[in-house]
Amino acid sequence: xxxxxxxxxxxxxxxxxxxxxxxxxxxxxxxxxxxxxxxxxxxxxxxxxxxxxxxxxxxxxxxxxxxxxxxxxxxxxxxxxxxxxxxxxxxx
Amino acid sequence: xxxxxxxxxxxxxxxxxxxxxxxxxxxxxxxxxxxxxxxxxxxxxxxxxxxxxxxxxxxxxxxxxxxxxxxxxxxxxxxxxxxxxxxxxxxxxxxxx
Numbered sequence: 001x002x003x004x005x006x007x008x009x010x011x012x013x014x015x016x017x018x019x020x021x022x023x024x025x026x027x028x029x030x031x032x033x034x035x036x037x038x039x040x041x042x043x044x045x046x047x048x049x050x051x052x053x054x055x056x057x058x059x060x061x062x063x064x065x066x067x068x069x070x071x072x073x074x075x076x077x078x079x080x081x082x083x084x085x086x087x088x089x090x091x092x
Numbered sequence: 093x094x095x096x097x098x099x100x101x102x103x104x105x106x107x108x109x110x111x112x113x114x115x116x117x118x119x120x121x122x123x124x125x126x127x128x129x130x131x132x133x134x135x136x137x138x139x140x141x142x143x144x145x146x147x148x149x150x151x152x153x154x155x156x157x158x159x160x161x162x163x164x165x166x167x168x169x170x171x172x173x174x175x176x177x178x179x180x181x182x183x184x185x186x187x188x189x
Contacts, residue, residue, distance in 0.1 A: 032180070034121075034180075038181075043104075043107065044102055044103060044104055044107070045104060046103045046104055046105070050103070050104040050105065051104055052104035052107045056183075068117075068181075068183040068184075069183070069184060070107070070183055070184055071181055071182070071183045072104050072105075072107065072108050072181065072182040072183065073104075073180065073181050074137050074176070074179050074180060074181070074182075076177070077180050
């Protein structure tokens with residue numbers, strides 16, 4: 001069974017569940033059905049796509065609207081979860 | 093896949109449990125927000141909140157000037173049951189507010 005080394009982007013994830021397990025702790029972009037964007041560090045998530053994130057920023061129409069130290073998002077609102085190379089705290 | 097102990101990993105709902113009896117901020121559908129004390133919740137995110145302030149935000153567009161008028165309506169409710177399907181986001185209260 002082949003698994004990714006250090007490169008999570010190139011991991012041979014077989015199912016969405018594998019992807020969800022692999023992205024914890026990474027900075028992500030979560031887009032909701034309403035079009036609102038949340039960027040932060042993924043703390044955890046479950047099979048319903050309920051999400052817990054840290055250092056979350058809320059973007060509406062591309063504009064930063066709010067910041068949350070911790071945020072829980074109900075899974076039915078989630079359109080997608082995407083990993084992001086940018087981190088919030090460090091400017092690479 | 094029996095070698096991994098996934099039961100030790102917390103779910104998002106476990107982390108909401110840490111906010112029980114604390115004041116929280118809830119974002120709801122229809123541009124509504126709540127701030128209140130979390131007494132109870134379940135897996136649907138149905139919640140019981142105490143000493144709640146509800147803020148309803150509306151945006152009107154003036155026909156002539158096309159200016160956006162943002163209005164907020166507030167009300168306070170001592171005890172509130174929130175149906176989970178309207179919940180978008182739950183968070184500890186915003187420090188900047």
